[in-house]
Amino acid sequence: VTPAPPSTRRERVRQATTQEITAVARDLVAREGSAGLNLRAVARSLGMAPSALYRYFPSRDALLTTLIVEAYDAVGLAVEQAIERGGPQGCGAILGCVHAFRQWALDHPHEYGLIYGTPVPGYEAPDDVLTPAMRTPDAMLGLLRRGLESGLITLPLQEDDVPEPVRAVLTADHAHHHAGPPFPAHAKGAAMQFWALLLGLVSGEVFGHVPPGGRDFFDFSVRRGLLALGTDPRALAATPSPA
Amino acid sequence: VTPAPPSTRRERVRQATTQEITAVARDLVAREGSAGLNLRAVARSLGMAPSALYRYFPSRDALLTTLIVEAYDAVGLAVEQAIERGGPQGCGAILGCVHAFRQWALDHPHEYGLIYGTPVPGYEAPDDVLTPAMRTPDAMLGLLRRGLESGLITLPLQEDDVPEPVRAVLTADHAHHHAGPPFPAHAKGAAMQFWALLLGLVSGEVFGHVPPGGRDFFDFSVRRGLLALGTDPRALAATPSPA
DNA sequence: TGTACATCAGTGAACGCGCGTTCACTGATGTAC
């Protein structure tokens, strides 16, 4: 996060103030959603003149971008840590990962909405957010790769089972690429389906579009999704859900 | 929609104006999202004074509520019509239904966001929206019931396969009830999972949170979801996707 | 070590804007006799 230690006193103060600003802004978004973010309220809360904020951010959108990047990084970090805690083999990491994702979303509903909800109208995301946005998907694809290599996951489909046009779409997609060799189309398709299920379950719960199923129902659904993904049933059944 | 034919001339004009207002408001939301809905713009577009709108709606929120109800009704209608077109047996109705849902969402992204996206901050939905909100889920549950009765769908799980706490959650949920006798817990769970998958796929596509898979990928994913639901594979494979 | 200058954080007032809502009013439409 800090590339080089800030030398001068001024730089240190500046960095601290910047962090204070984003912290206050994050609180504001957490309480009222992205529409509630406004510079005057941030300034008020910091005891500054509104114009002073322009020393730190060139516009409201720039501040919003920072918050979006921070939100992506926060989920990403939560997910990565859960994977580590889950251990190197078996389903512990997988279950830990998805539960961490859900838990972060429930703990930070407005920040979740910022990145996985309705796009903020009039806001155009700059390229800077692409990398942090891929942090969580990358972590999950890493799990998939590990699972395929270790034999924990055996995709129930062959490459041929994927209809030609779908295969074309799946292999043509180079926009969202991640580290490592490419996945075969059927693996990519399965991953995207699982991701859609996960987003649907979590968004439904966070936004209230679905009757509340709670943690148990989420766990149950995710396990069924993992089975559909080709996860070894015995291994999955033997792995308890994270606390 | 019209309970009794409006008798007096005044009432007819009033009704026409009301419809004009909601039509303009709907356009505004369609172009700029729910945050873009503002009374002054509606009045401007109609050539009225802003205050005149208060003869028709007591507040901005009331107008928003009307739009939300209309959106629920519009998807609901689209889905119901697709089901009818799909025919009385087989998977035609099911595939038609989900494709109609997706298509409506893509055709009306902002209205979709209004009802299935991030909740509008500060807006509290009155009870009036509950009934229209259930229109689409009800239609789909009707399909499930029909499928179970005809044997087209055979749930892969038994009641006992659902862990006790999950079963408790599923049977306790009386808030969102629909017509007809209750479903057993495992059917309800399966339905909710499929609904979550559907919302995830569609929201991901509409909001751009997922690499674009398009119609073919959606069809492919939904078919896999239906198989996981226990739909007869042969019948499913024999049913083409709607045009 | 001390002085002259440059940099930059922060101030305070202002600009221009748009919003939801209220209120006293005018004039047309409907109703009762």
Place this chain on the structure above:
DNA sequence: TGTACATCAGTGAACGCGCGTTCACTGATGTAC
């Protein structure tokens, strides 16, 4: 059929508010000699 009154759609001005952003400024922090 005609008149007196009630209802109600729509006007126009105003209230009070909050927003993002600009701009000329002051004073403290840092830098070069």
